[in-house]
Amino acid sequence: SQTLSKLEKETSLFIVISKSGGTIETTSIFKTVIDHFKLDLDAKDKERVIVITDAGSSLSQFADSYSIKQFNIPDNVGGRFSVLSAVGIVPLTLAGYDTEALLSGAGAFLDRLFAGEEKHLLEKACYYYENSKKLPINVLFSYANNLENLTKWYVQLWGESIGKIDSTGKSVGMTPIGLIGAVDQHSFLQLVIEGPKDKTVTFINIEDFENDLIIPDISLKHIEKTDFINGKTFNVLINAQCDATRQSLRDNGVPTDGITISKINEENIGTMIIYYELLTSLTGAMMKINTYDQPGVELGKTILYANLNK
The missing domain is CATH 3.40.50.10490 (Glucose-6-phosphate isomerase like protein; domain 1)
Structure with a gap:
């Protein structure tokens, strides 16, 4: 209301x-x-x-x-895979976003994959599959507030697609967790470093935030220990935090990988969307599941309808 x-x-x-x-x-x-x-x-x-x-x-x-x-x-496009269809393109176009660039970024990555230039995606999917029992939790740590919705979408995409009953009748899946840096360093990092070693962590950082805001050269009484960052941009600070966090995980035996985006724009976001859609599809194929249905969700809907119709 x-x-x-x-x-x-x-x-x-x-x-x-x-x-x-x-x-x-x-x-x-x-x-x-x-x-x-x-x-x-x-x-x-x-x-x-x-x-x-x-x-x-x-x-x-x-x-x-x-x-x-x-x-x-399209009939063969599920809701969570539909952001590059009319579901995403129509509202984004009306909102003034460059959806041609969004689709161009996605299309270019797809072309490179089929040209054999993005083999790392296949390697990553294979790693997830081979280690799905040992490392069943997959964390996406995005170091940019503007990537919060992309990170939330990844959680739905991965969880709803990968958590299934496979072709042999076994329950399989990996649990997605979406974090935003540097905020979630203070809420989740402790668990990742000293908790069970059952997680992989992917970091996304932005090379250029296109914001030159500089930390003022001000020294505050009793907290002078933070003066080393004076005169540097927040861009530098956030990426340094990302690098330090990733190093701390590697030093403690946590598997990590990283994705660097030059800047946040439609073309790069299109690339990230198709990247995760393809990674999900490849991993699901290796796990011998139907990546595109959601019978567990449909069961909940059926129960809801029945309960509210009583």
Whole structure:
């Protein structure tokens, strides 16, 4: 209700996204929007709504019945893999992002992979598979606040795709954890270093934050020990923290690897998205699972529907 109170009907466009067309949270919010703004979908208000869903889904049929503009998701693309489809591209384009660059970054990485120039991705997937029992927890440590949503998406992508029953009937999987540096150094690093050695850690750092903010040359009484950083940029400080954290893990026998992004832009984010989608797919294939379904999630939905229909 707080968000709705900040919106004005005349300047708002509502995008309803559900692959299946029946996602209970999505449809419930849409009903709330219709009620709050008194949308008349039989009249001009239908132009304030866009639908993104599978062709032929219940939501697609709803859109057809009101002549609402819709974009369809390919049948073989699951929700968590759909960010480079209309699910991500339409809202991002409307929000002013360069989605051509986003797709270009993803496409270029895919081309390099099939040209044999990104073999490290295959090696990483193989390492995860071979060590999945010894190292069942995979940590992504992103040293940039702007990568928080990407990190959260990785957790969903990895968890929902890899945690399955394999072709032999065994329960398999690896647990994803998403951290943001340097904040989570103070909440999780202790566990990784001195806790069970059952984790791998991937670091992402940004070469250039495109922010030249410098730490002032100020000496504070009693805390002069921090003066060594005076005159350096926060860019330098954050990357130094990333390097130090990674070294501390290596020194304590924790397997790590690193990804350096030149800067945060659409092209590089597109590369990261396809990187993790491919890594997930490759690892799932080695584990002999269906990486793209989510029967455990569907079971929860079935129980929810049954409980609320009583």
